Amino acid sequence: DAGVIQSPRHEVTEMGQEVTLRCKPISGHNSLFWYRQTMMRGLELLIYFNNNVPIDDSGMPEDRFSAKMPNASFSTLKIQPSEPRDSAVYFCASPGPITDTQYFGPGTRLTVL
Amino acid sequence: GQQVMQIPQYQHVQEGEDFTTYCNSSTTLSNIQWYKQRPGGHPVFLIQLVKSGEVKKQKRLTFQFGEAKKNSSLHITATQTTDVGTYFCAGPSPGSQGNLIFGKGTKLSVKP
Numbered sequence: 001d002a003g004v005i006q007s008p009r010h011e012v013t014e015m016g017q018e019v020t021l022r023c024k025p026i027s028g029h030n031s032l033f034w035y036r037q038t039m040m041r042g043l044e045l046l047i048y049f050n051n052n053v054p055i056d057d058s059g060m061p062e063d064r065f066s067a068k069m070p071n072a073s074f075s076t077l078k079i080q081p082s083e084p085r086d087s088a089v090y091f092c093a094s095p096g097p098i099t100d101t102q103y104f105g106p107g108t109r110l111t112v113l
Numbered sequence: 114g115q116q117v118m119q120i121p122q123y124q125h126v127q128e129g130e131d132f133t134t135y136c137n138s139s140t141t142l143s144n145i146q147w148y149k150q151r152p153g154g155h156p157v158f159l160i161q162l163v164k165s166g167e168v169k170k171q172k173r174l175t176f177q178f179g180e181a182k183k184n185s186s187l188h189i190t191a192t193q194t195t196d197v198g199t200y201f202c203a204g205p206s207p208g209s210q211g212n213l214i215f216g217k218g219t220k221l222s223v224k225p
Contacts, residue, residue, distance in 0.1 A: 031211045042217045043156070043201065050210055096158055100205045101146055102213060104155040 004105035023092035119216035134219035136202035
């Protein structure tokens, strides 16, 4: 198993552009978590899915952020339009082999100029 | 809502010194987990504690879960440069399937 796969690993874009981050979770799990990490705010949960359905999106900062999980093997996090304050590392995570634990992907480092 | 707090935020030690980070939850936890994030990396699961008063060891790392299941600690004996990184504790969010509440983390730096 390749673990959680995220793409791109690095993204540099200009303010106002649309950004799409992608995640392929570990197969066989029906939950997925999106996090954002910054120096100031630490690790924040943005949204999580269970059975491909968004369960809690209270962490999504604003309407510019949206996430989808069209099937059990793929999820996207979209920012439109992007702003410099969105610069952060975005992680997605799958449930781990032990109840309640999580496997994190390598992350996407987003820089919005 | 539930909060998980960690102290200290930063710790600088000389190689060979011991290191301890503390985690406190505002509510009783069914379990507590510890993760390590190396610089430029992603959080990696280290261990889960479930029982009140539980103590687990991984080589030089000792993990404890408090009797009231609201606090935990991670102790590293004789730190090495490979221990550098940020250590997070996390507890399950009540009523949420698989959702975790993470502490802010303790960033450890080790001077050779």
